[in-house]
Amino acid sequence: MKKSFFSKQHQRLITDPMGDQNPITIQVLGICSALAITTQLANALVMTLAVIFVMISASMIISILRNSIPNRIRIIVQLLVVASLVALVDQILKAFLPDASDKLSVFIGLIITNCIIMGRLEAFAMGNKVWESFLDAFGNAIGYGWILVAVAFVRELFGSGKLMGYQIIPLSWYDTMTVDGVEKSFVYFNNNLMILPPMALIVVGLIIWVQRSKNEELIEND
């Protein structure tokens, strides 16, 4: 039977990693960057785009080469492909988005060690055709990306009162008011804890909580 170009299985390659097989919340991979660069939404978006690019290109390249890669050096070949793609991204960011490049600094380089990428190459792209590998890579990158964006959204909004660098919380909320002759600063404060790394873990934890309470199959029995 000839499989259609975009069959049920194909769709699941994309939808699974976004939900019940999410690389961050279910497989707990790629936590390091989720924690480090999610203080600002803009950084999370640039990081997501970079990972989508690296992941898709690497998956397709490895899938094309999969029958000619010598088994003994396959991990090295995968690493080499990922590393050179990351170097490429780094160069392009330095040339065209220097400020984002400064802020993301080492984390662009650390995409190389993002377990999600190597994991999908070894587990999927080495054994599947190019189109399937593309879908799997896209699904996992998006699955990684939406968590990053969601966490960054919460952290930037409540940590800095901004989104994408624009003030969202009205500045008047921060004002001090004089009540009965006493000056009080109330109404609203930025939550400085949001900017610190632990809050990224807590926000990811909340997403995991919601996800598991909606789908009981994800809950371990012990």
Place this chain on the structure above:
Amino acid sequence: MNKESNIYTFTFAIIMVLVIGVSLAVTSEVLQPRKKQNKNDKKMMDILSAINIDASRENAQQEYDKYIYSSSIIDNMGRVLEGDAFKIDVLFQYRDKTLLPEERRYPLFKANKDGSEYFIVPMVGSGLWGPIWGFIALENDYNTIYGAAFDHKTETPGLGAEINQDFFEQPFVGKKIIDDNGVFVSVEVQKGGAQSNDPHAVDGITGGTITSDGVTDMLKNTLMIYNKYFSSLIEDDIKKDTLDIINNID
């Protein structure tokens, strides 16, 4: 062909490395001019930030040309040398441990803002984890600090990394690097807080002592060199004034 043979494996690896090496080298070379431009823009923004001018990447060159009217290079004895001060990479020099003190070059940028003259001094030092750097703008008495901007590569977030924040940089304004007796003393970043009336000290960052000390050392080591140059300028001024007076008497 046997995919698992040594010859195949080696050939595959060599071809792979060649292809990737060449393509990365080409990309890097093609993007070089843009990267250099970005770096220059950033440097201009940093220099301007010392005199409290907020330039963006778009107008960096414009603003730089507007405010910075001259620059010069001096050596470690405070003598003026020929050359383009902007091209000197102080961070690169700082890392080069083989460079002799007399081979080091110190750029100085002269700015004119709202009719006043300022001297902008770039500096590099060591923090806890890596290099720290900054720009200090001095007023034309060669003594009073007009503005300070610091930055770092990898200091601890929330502690040493705070040296690039306003609350740390702002107190430097108005501090003096020379005491009442005309002796060079620099400005010290003090652990536990500085006396509010001390013209040669500012508050350190709690938990960021090593970075704070790094700033102190950086200020002292760099301003010491520039002070030699400034002293020679002051001497020249005095000589000129004396000559003027003598001429007037005649």
